[in-house]
Amino acid sequence: MPDLAHVKAALRAQRIETPSWGYANSGTRFKVFPQAGVPRSPEEKIADAATVHRFTGAAPSVALHIPWDRVEDYGALARYARDLGVAIGAINTNVFQDNDYRLGSVTNPDPVIRRKATDHLLEAISIMDLTGSRDLKLWFSDGINYPGQDDIRDRQDRLAAALRQTYDRLGEDQRILLEYKLFEPAFYVTDLPDWGTSYAHCVELGERATVCIDTGHHAPGTNIEFIVAFLLRQNKLGAFDFNSRFYADDDLMVGAADPFQLFRIMNEIVRADALDPAYGINFMLDQCHNIEAKIPAIIRSVMNVQEATAKALLVDRDALREAQQEGKVLEANAVLMDAYNTDVRPLLAELRAEDGLDPDPIAAYHRSGYQQQIEAERAEGQQAGWGA
Ligand code: PSV
Ligand code: MN
Ligand code: MN
Numbered sequence: 040m041p042d043l044a045h046v047k048a049a050l051r052a053q054r055i056e057t058p059s060w061g062y063a064n065s066g067t068r069f070k071v072f073p074q075a076g077v078p079r080s081p082e083e084k085i086a087d088a089a090t091v092h093r094f095t096g097a098a099p100s101v102a103l104h105i106p107w108d109r110v111e112d113y114g115a116l117a118r119y120a121r122d123l124g125v126a127i128g129a130i131n132t133n134v135f136q137d138n139d140y141r142l143g144s145v146t147n148p149d150p151v152i153r154r155k156a157t158d159h160l161l162e163a164i165s166i167m168d169l170t171g172s173r174d175l176k177l178w179f180s181d182g183i184n185y186p187g188q189d190d191i192r193d194r195q196d197r198l199a200a201a202l203r204q205t206y207d208r209l210g211e212d213q214r215i216l217l218e219y220k221l222f223e224p225a226f227y228v229t230d231l232p233d234w235g236t237s238y239a240h241c242v243e244l245g246e247r248a249t250v251c252i253d254t255g256h257h258a259p260g261t262n263i264e265f266i267v268a269f270l271l272r273q274n275k276l277g278a279f280d281f282n283s284r285f286y287a288d289d290d291l292m293v294g295a296a297d298p299f300q301l302f303r304i305m306n307e308i309v310r311a312d313a314l315d316p317a318y319g320i321n322f323m324l325d326q327c328h329n330i331e332a333k334i335p336a337i338i339r340s341v342m343n344v345q346e347a348t349a350k351a352l353l354v355d356r357d358a359l360r361e362a363q364q365e366g367k368v369l370e371a372n373a374v375l376m377d378a379y380n381t382d383v384r385p386l387l388a389e390l391r392a393e394d395g396l397d398p399d400p401i402a403a404y405h406r407s408g409y410q411q412q413i414e415a416e417r418a419e420g421q422q423a424g425w426g427a
Pocket of ligand 2: 178253280
């Protein structure tokens, strides 16, 4: 059986990064339902992220999205975050919301538009220099809608050229997290549709380019834990954008739609000893809370990741290995299911209490008065960025 002290130490070391845009108003293309108290500025998003960290003890960094979080002085923003007890994490680029990008950003047939898009990526690295961020997260909406619309292979060449320029601008301690997505907003070809394409570009770029797996970006039924295992073996898994989905890129709370899938993913992470922040994987959330209260939803999401992780840590690895070696199919499966079916909530509550946290972070948040305070202070909340 796994040693409980080891399980607790691993859970204590776990870090989850929250997204600034998760705190702001969001919705679907049909309607954004505004909520009272949502942040009006990057500073207020960071304050909310710090609040999530205060109650969970496990979310000490917040990812920014540029230009949604554009400020005059990024050094000052980083100091502001540090004073609140959090760090600025990944810088996300945005080359999908400008009219110029109708036919693509870095893969656009027009070199002037490609230059503009690539310059934005380079600017994001300058921001990282000021915030002390390690990770540049790249997601491209680029693609085509109709066969023949553009040359698929030329677009790959243009993508590779922009990535090369960006990679060459990275500082020594910085890296690229390259995200892929099967479809949307492009419907026929997406220029970075899957992990294989992202992986191939990362290999071409070099050591400091790694793949970011957004759990909502696959075809239904895709075996995500296989992708995790494969990329770990190749040393090319850099990050997760965690969220959950029933149909497409639903961006619901991680662990809500399929907690078993989240467990299977974390099982591969634990199997590879890749949980500790020192290993270098950035476990981020990338989700929106369209109808539910944002801060408690993000606390819930952090807890969902912790619960899946605790279960993965409880897998009896020796028993599993033995059953696998002996070809005992049912026994091996039972070892995994025993861990999955363990109620780990008392263990996590105990751990929080030992660390001076409230065992029930959501109840503690509701009691804290923070929600009432922000509702009183923040007259009109900002939209996350989509459709803004
Ligand atoms: C795209 O669907 C995505 O997952 C990318 O990570 C973006 O940066 C993020 O959503 C926010 O739109
Ligand atoms: Mn994402
Ligand atoms: Mn997405």
